[in-house]
Amino acid sequence: xxxxxxxxxxxxxxxxxxxxxxxxxxxxxxxxxxxxxxxxxxxxxxxxxxxxxxxxxxxxxxxxxxxxxxxxxxxxxxxxxxxxxxxxxxxxxxxxxxxxxxxxxxxxxxxxxxxxxxxxxxxxxxxxxxxxxxxxxxxxxxxxxxxxxxxxxxxxxxxxxxxxxxxxxxxxxxxxxxxxxxxxxxxxxxxxxxxxxxxxxxxxxxxxxxxxxxxxxxxxxxxxxxxxxxxxxxxxxxxxxxxxxxxxxxxxxxxxxxxxxxxxxxxxxxxxxxxxxxxxxxxxxxxxxxxxxxxxxxxxxxxxxxxxxxxxxxxxxxxxxxxxxxxxxxxxxxxxxxxxxxxxxxxxxxxxxxxxxxxxxxxxxxxxxxxxxxxxxxxxxxxxxxxxxxxxxx
Numbered sequence: 001x002x003x004x005x006x007x008x009x010x011x012x013x014x015x016x017x018x019x020x021x022x023x024x025x026x027x028x029x030x031x032x033x034x035x036x037x038x039x040x041x042x043x044x045x046x047x048x049x050x051x052x053x054x055x056x057x058x059x060x061x062x063x064x065x066x067x068x069x070x071x072x073x074x075x076x077x078x079x080x081x082x083x084x085x086x087x088x089x090x091x092x093x094x095x096x097x098x099x100x101x102x103x104x105x106x107x108x109x110x111x112x113x114x115x116x117x118x119x120x121x122x123x124x125x126x127x128x129x130x131x132x133x134x135x136x137x138x139x140x141x142x143x144x145x146x147x148x149x150x151x152x153x154x155x156x157x158x159x160x161x162x163x164x165x166x167x168x169x170x171x172x173x174x175x176x177x178x179x180x181x182x183x184x185x186x187x188x189x190x191x192x193x194x195x196x197x198x199x200x201x202x203x204x205x206x207x208x209x210x211x212x213x214x215x216x217x218x219x220x221x222x223x224x225x226x227x228x229x230x231x232x233x234x235x236x237x238x239x240x241x242x243x244x245x246x247x248x249x250x251x252x253x254x255x256x257x258x259x260x261x262x263x264x265x266x267x268x269x270x271x272x273x274x275x276x277x278x279x280x281x282x283x284x285x286x287x288x289x290x291x292x293x294x295x296x297x298x299x300x301x302x303x304x305x306x307x308x309x310x311x312x313x314x315x316x317x318x319x320x321x322x323x324x325x326x327x328x329x330x331x332x333x334x335x336x337x338x339x340x341x342x343x344x345x346x347x348x349x350x351x352x353x354x355x356x357x358x359x360x361x362x363x364x365x366x367x368x369x370x371x372x373x374x375x376x377x378x379x380x381x382x383x384x385x386x387x388x389x390x391x392x393x394x
Contacts, residue, residue: 005076013076020084024049032085035363037208040165044120046087047094056118057094064102064110065118071304075251082252090162093117093124095247096240097170100187104228104236113168113189125192127157127171127214128237134159135380137172138181138234142216144173144188146223151175151188153196153219159377163212164199166192172233187233189225196220206369241379248378249300249320254293257327261286264334264360276334285330292323311391314384321374321381328371331364 005013028046031038038046050056058074060066069077081088089095098117101109116122133140142155153173163169169190176184190197196219202211228236265277265286276282299316375381 005072009072009076012073013080016077016080017084019053020080020086024084024086028087029085032087035366038087040123040162043087043090047089047120050089051118051120056089056120057098057114058089059095059099060102060114064114072301075301075304078250079252079255082250083256085256088250088253090123091247092126092161092166092170093122093168096126097124097189100170100227100236100240103239104187108224109189109227122167123162123165125160125163125166125169125212125214127160127169127190129157129159131156131158131213135383137237138185140172140174140185142171142173144175144186144221146175147220149223151221151223151226153188153190153216153221155216157214157216158212159202160212160214161210161377163192163214164201164209168192169214170227172237175230178231182234184231185233185237186230187227187236188221189227190216190219190221191225194219194221204370204373206366208370248317248324248374249296250324251293251297251300251320254296254323254327257331258286258290258293261327261330261334282330282333285333289323289326289330292319296320296323309391311388314379314387317378318375318381318384324374325371328364328368331360332368335361335364 025045028038028042031042047056054065054067055077057064057066058069058077060068062068067073078088094117098114101113105113113122117124127142128137128140130140130142142153142157144151144153151173153171155173157163157169157171160166160169169192171188171190172185173188174184175186178184192199196217198215198217200213200215201209202213203209204211227233262277265282266275277286296316296319299312300320303313303316379387
């Protein structure tokens with residue numbers, strides 16, 4: 001395939017690069033570089049800056065407030081965002097449920113929810129996994145019993161990213177039982193202010209509060225909040241998941257990380273006198289990752305232009321997430337003993353604890369711990385391999 005940008009695509013790349021270098025909020029970039037945990041307000045400021053160019057709804061058509069980009073334009077935009085070090089768009093509203101509302105939602109639902117997403121007035125959470133239904137999502141048991149014009153929801157959702165920030169949550173719920181466990185599942189949007197909803201924090205091993213368990217006890221939700229037909233939620237969920245799994249590629253971020261690794265290794269000494277880049281084993285590992293990433297980029301571009309089957313997208317999800325983990329492992333090797341300096345990054349003055357150590361040490365440890373989850377969320381690597389096997393065995 002032709003990997004050269006056209007003249008118009010090159011011009012678009014320069015426009016995006018100029019925006020991030022000159023017009024994007026620089027204090028957000030500084031926070032990211034320092035390793036500060038961003039607040040909801042920080043993300044709202046970031047998203048508002050993107051929307052000032054009508055660049056927030058990256059996969060949305062113009063008719064619904066998106067930029068109407070081609071897949072290559074979206075790829076260029078995300079690559080430039082990650083190259084400069086800006087935070088990725090929080091995906092739950094913009095990348096996950098937004099396109100589902102655009103494609104399957106009613107006109108009233110589109111008018112009700114889409115403008116608030118683009119203005120960052122509302123944030124969304126994803127209610128898929130349950131305590132007893134993680135990778136086997138189709139076995140979910142959260143009930144939605146019909147009572148006139150309402151559903152009554154009872155059950156739990158878990159691993160709910162940023163659920164404590166959310167104004168709305170889109171949930172897969174069981175409205176009936178069929179012969180197959182995938183039948184009788186519906187896609188329902190719930191106001192997080194509803195009576196009977198409680199958020200239970202889950203603190204991850206890197207000390208961050210991003211995950212939650214959300215409990216629903218007799219929560220009443222209008223039937224009008226259901227997306228599409230009752231019992232067809234599994235279909236809508238799979239449309240969403242195919243987008244979600246490819247969203248983990250983050251090729252631009254990986255490129256930036258490897259460039260940073262090479263730069264640090266060229267000026268950082270370990271226990272020995274020479275630079276770490278002169279160590280044959282380290283240099284070989286770094287070069288292997290750079291080669292792997294170049295091959296991954298070609299595969300991602302093929303997927304974006306529709307040349308890969310769903311099983312191949314599952315393969316990409318495995319490769320991209322495992323590559324991300326290997327990059328953090330190399331950062332830890334670079335950090336050596338400095339990676340042990342891991343203070344509470346939730347504190348406003350946590351950097352003071354690192355005055356005698358290089359800052360990349362604690363940031364490397366934070367990234368290493370966080371990225372352990374990449375091969376779990378969005379469908380574990382084992383689930384992805386099962387999808388690939390079923391495709392091959394047909």
